[in-house]
Amino acid sequence: MTAVWFVLSALLWTGCLAVAASLITRGHVSARFAQVVWRGAALLSVVPLALMPLSKLVPRSVPSGIPDLPYAEPAAGVMTNVSASLQSAVSAPEWTWLGPALLAALMAGWLFRLAAALAGQLRLQVLKSRSEPHLQTIDARPLMQIGFERVPDIRVMQAGSPFVAGVISRTIYIPSGLTKPADLGQIVIHECVHIKRGDLVTRPLERLVADLFWFSPFAWMMRRELDFWREAVCDEIASTISGDRFAYARTLANAARVSAPVHALPVAAFILRRQRSLPMRLNLLLQKQPTRSRPAAAIGASLIALAFSPFALAEVQQDAPGDSKDGEARFDFAVLVSPDARITSTYGQRTHPITKDDVFHSGTDIGAPLGTPVHTPGCGTVVFSGVKDGYGEVVDVAFRDGSKMRFAQLSERLVETGDDVAAGAEIGKVGMSGRFATGPHLHLEHWQPQIDSATGETRMKPLDPQKSAGLVLNVTG
Secondary structure (H helix, E strand, C coil): CCHHHHHHHHHHHHHHHHHHHHHHCCCCECHHHHHHHHHHHHHHHCHHHHHHHHHCCCCCCCCCCCCCCCCCCCCCCCCCCHHHHHHHHHCCCCCCCHHHHHHHHHHHHHHHHHHHHHHHHHHHHHHHHCCEECCCCCCCCHHHHHCCCCCCEEEEECCCCCEEECCCCCEEEEEHHHCCHHHHHHHHHHHHHHHHHCHHHHHHHHCHHHHHCCCCHHHHHHHHHHHHHHHHHHHHHHHHHHCCHHHHHHHHHHHHHHCCCCCCCCCCCCCCCCCCHHHHHHHHHHCCCCCECCHHHHHHHHHHHHHHHHHHHHHHHCCCCCCCCCCCCCCCCCCEECCCCEEEECCEEEECCCCCCEEEECCEEEECCCCCEEECCCCEEEEEEEEECCCEEEEEEEECCCCEEEEEEEEEECCCCCCEECCCCEEEEEECCCCCCCCCEEEEEEEEEEECCCCCCEEEEEECHHHCCCCCCEECC
């Protein structure tokens, strides 16, 4: 999968999921239902990436090899085409800057997100170290409804928004402006609901969607919605436990007034950073109209999204090295990179230098020092790697447009049948392993599928490699 297709497919896929989740959660819906929908959207956004490693385990058919012709290659080094050599020498391989640039940007973005996460952890530890124990007694009876026998440890900090943290021992952190008993009791219930529901574990996982797809505004939309509905669910449960929705709403408003959210902390804050979050939460908390769930809509949307996930997987894989779908083959790399490489025999009818017979030469010979690396000029799949009579050591590669290329007379093969190769991959080394080789060289053939006008059948026919669009045979290194 290339960086270009990763970005495009991620934008399309996360966009579809975000729009679908927004439509399902419009209107008066329960907070728990909305959270399930957005969690499903976030989970489905990474389904294609999760399926990709599994798809590699599925056996796939390798395209058929190049049909063999009687080998009648002129000896390397006997005939030299000076004009062709000069033409190839001054040609340079195409440089596609978009893919490498996007890959560099993706890596930089992921490194930045990692650095931001580490900085958030550092800020959290500093904030925790500056807090002080809270010594007042809190009524633990409301907490018994959700399985707490005692109140977790409480610490007071100078500023910020209430949150709960801790791996082994959970501790609730509350700003000094919210230590009045009326507010403190409501906040403790809210944070204990977070603990009971396992939000300290699920929240970091839910927020990974924006770290992975940091370039997608739809992924950030999922992250914001998940943060909002997580707090809304806890509001709903905590206000029911406290028995007084209006008192809970006053605490929520007081918290928004006296506490300032601490940015970039890896915890769930009692007050969200968005300005419109507070009125939305208060509206959900105090609304009299019963909220409606839409299980049929949620199930239907999930099934549709799951049905489209293979298409998303295919989208991110369609430009993979081994893809042989219809399309134009791109050659982005020279076959040989060596100052000593030169064309020694061209494609077409020639008089054999040894037998003096008039024979057809199905490829082009490029003379080069023994052991010179041989590169595949484009992404493809190795359809044969072995020894062929006359050709010696051979590697055949199929490209996405159905054309195939034979690299013969190799001294060494570096790939196996079925391997996917990227443009510029080293697949072998120049040698003289075949018949009639008087010097080290590469015998290169390019075959293209063509429809027989008489029979309608598709047959492979050889082309002149020097006339293949975009193909560079050799450049000076």
